[in-house]
Amino acid sequence: xxxxxxxxxxxxxxxxxxxxxxxxxxxxxxxxxxxxxxxxxxxxxxxxxxxxxxxxxxxxxxxxxxxxxxxxxxxxxxxxxxxxxxxxxxxxxxxxxxxxxxxxxxxxxxxxxxxxxxxxxxxxxxxxxxxxxxxxxxxxxxxxxxxxxxxxxxxxxxxxxxxxxxxxxxxxxxxxxxxxxxxxxxxxxxxxxxxxxxxxxxxxxxxxxxxxxxxxxxxxxxxxxxxxxxxxxxxxxxxxxxxxxxxxxxxxxxxxxxxxxxxxxxxxxxxxxxxxxxxxxxxxxxxxxxxxxxxxxxxxxxxxxxxxxxxxxxxxxxxxx
Amino acid sequence: xxxxxxxxxxxxxxxxxxxxxxxxxxxxxxxxxxxxxxxxxxxxxxxxxxxxxxxxxxxxxxxxxxxxxxxxxxxxxxxxxxxxxxxxxxxxxxxxxxxxxxxxxxxxxxxxxxxxxxxxxxxxxxxxxxxxxxxxxxxxxxxxxxxxxxxxxxxxxxxxxxxxxxxxxxxxxxxxxxxxxxxxxxxxxxxxxxxxxxxxxxxxxxxxxxxxxxxxxxxxxxxxxxxxxxxxxxxxxxxxxxxxxxxxxxxxxxxxxxxxxxxxxxxxxxxxxxxxxxxxxxxxxxxxxxxxxxxxxxxxxxxxxxxxxxxxxxxxxxxxx
Numbered sequence: 001x002x003x004x005x006x007x008x009x010x011x012x013x014x015x016x017x018x019x020x021x022x023x024x025x026x027x028x029x030x031x032x033x034x035x036x037x038x039x040x041x042x043x044x045x046x047x048x049x050x051x052x053x054x055x056x057x058x059x060x061x062x063x064x065x066x067x068x069x070x071x072x073x074x075x076x077x078x079x080x081x082x083x084x085x086x087x088x089x090x091x092x093x094x095x096x097x098x099x100x101x102x103x104x105x106x107x108x109x110x111x112x113x114x115x116x117x118x119x120x121x122x123x124x125x126x127x128x129x130x131x132x133x134x135x136x137x138x139x140x141x142x143x144x145x146x147x148x149x150x151x152x153x154x155x156x157x158x159x160x161x162x163x164x165x166x167x168x169x170x171x172x173x174x175x176x177x178x179x180x181x182x183x184x185x186x187x188x189x190x191x192x193x194x195x196x197x198x199x200x201x202x203x204x205x206x207x208x209x210x211x212x213x214x215x216x217x218x219x220x221x222x223x224x225x226x227x228x229x230x231x232x233x234x235x236x237x238x239x240x241x242x243x244x245x246x247x248x249x250x251x252x253x254x255x256x257x258x259x260x261x262x263x264x265x266x267x268x269x270x271x272x273x274x275x276x277x278x279x280x281x282x283x284x285x286x287x288x289x290x291x292x293x294x295x296x297x298x299x300x301x302x303x304x305x306x307x308x309x310x311x312x313x314x315x316x317x318x319x320x321x
Numbered sequence: 322x323x324x325x326x327x328x329x330x331x332x333x334x335x336x337x338x339x340x341x342x343x344x345x346x347x348x349x350x351x352x353x354x355x356x357x358x359x360x361x362x363x364x365x366x367x368x369x370x371x372x373x374x375x376x377x378x379x380x381x382x383x384x385x386x387x388x389x390x391x392x393x394x395x396x397x398x399x400x401x402x403x404x405x406x407x408x409x410x411x412x413x414x415x416x417x418x419x420x421x422x423x424x425x426x427x428x429x430x431x432x433x434x435x436x437x438x439x440x441x442x443x444x445x446x447x448x449x450x451x452x453x454x455x456x457x458x459x460x461x462x463x464x465x466x467x468x469x470x471x472x473x474x475x476x477x478x479x480x481x482x483x484x485x486x487x488x489x490x491x492x493x494x495x496x497x498x499x500x501x502x503x504x505x506x507x508x509x510x511x512x513x514x515x516x517x518x519x520x521x522x523x524x525x526x527x528x529x530x531x532x533x534x535x536x537x538x539x540x541x542x543x544x545x546x547x548x549x550x551x552x553x554x555x556x557x558x559x560x561x562x563x564x565x566x567x568x569x570x571x572x573x574x575x576x577x578x579x580x581x582x583x584x585x586x587x588x589x590x591x592x593x594x595x596x597x598x599x600x601x602x603x604x605x606x607x608x609x610x611x612x613x614x615x616x617x618x619x620x621x622x623x624x625x626x627x628x629x630x631x632x633x634x635x636x637x638x639x640x641x642x
Contacts (some may be wrong), residue, residue: 210529
């Protein structure tokens, strides 16, 4: 607000970040607020712009994000996709020239709270080598797939297509802790669980070797084609920070033909069956979103913790104006 | 035809299988013809039924496959999704009670040949353990994502969500050949490249551990919810062969707003850049569909090879009637 953003918009962005921290997704929550403010101050993120409809018909809508706040652009597109899906059963919205949407899951949980399925993804600058290369040529293109369930116990897949996030590798390296699973290659090209080796001369890897690599490539191309926006390779030409990305939002109304309840029961049955066969070595079976729901419940009871360093930065930023 | 299938339909199914073999996807090509005929003869696959529209609006259409031929049902749904997308930009078709569609890629290449993007997937019976379990509780839910390019050099991702297919693990085990990458767990729960250990007391694994496992789960739930059909868990209750599956077909017209050419150039640029940074250790970067195009070109020139055993079976089946 002290930098000129409308009160309503500022509240919206802040709430989205706070909710991510509430859900235990600290990497894309309050922790990123100082960086976001830096981007606003340096002009990478524009605050006096609105998402603009470039083309639309009754099912498909293309939006220009005008390099505005990634969170507000993504919310606008999610709501637009839901609006179309309410009428038609399915709505496709594509977005170009946007900025970091922070947590992919935010938009999935929002859509599911409204009773809609959401399939949405973003491309990014090149930060992961494709299978068969040592150079960072592809993104980690986070994707969210949300399925509404009763009592807001939604199924929400929120994942990047790299095996581990940058934040997670950095944390493991700092704490000198081994990754639970192979997370990349060392400088000699061998798979490793050593996060420091991945960071120092090594490289990240996509999930499932060639498979995640290929999935990442098609998500990038689809986002660029559908939005008329930029590809990962194109984004990497001018910048090593994430700006100008392309995104896709597909909302579907599961109640279009009124037969939702049957499948909700089948889903419940599947999840109960998972519980019966979970072995915990080292992980138990968790359905997508299960961890978020547990962390949210815990944090709502016990409060959320913010690193002192980040909180002090935020307080300082408030004074600076 | 000798079992009562219409000539046109028989031609269509046979051509689809032959084209898969032409493209080097032998596991889902002519090799499966004897098995398909067995399923027709035992009644698992019905040949005297038609796909039936249960519900539809101007964007979304639900089909009952009536346990007919999986290939014909999937072709019907692909064409229906394209028909809707031609009018609206995007078309969603869901299918329940279908049978094995054989090669996911078939429908992607068909859609791309007509100038359409296709995103389609199927669920399967439980054949892979989810991350955190030793029991086969999830499918390998093959997905195809096709993006049309000029001169039919399409981008087509065609993958199952398990790290290796059953066919590939079986081939490696038979030939006593090590897998290039970890493909599953041995009986003690350790990651292994030994295909025999995966088959004997071990287990397959999803791509990217918990990530591919979660992706598989949401693809299954979406297919069941959107089609009003069955989940993997439900399919596993009655049968250990694939029948009654749920599928989703989303077609998008990339020319809806007429801005296709710009992104085609950006895609070409990305692919050229891949070539420049390919290291080949042991794999080179390959874009999705690149292998198919190379094998198709080679086979069109040199002919396709069919295992003598399979060909003899087919000739015998012809005599049997």
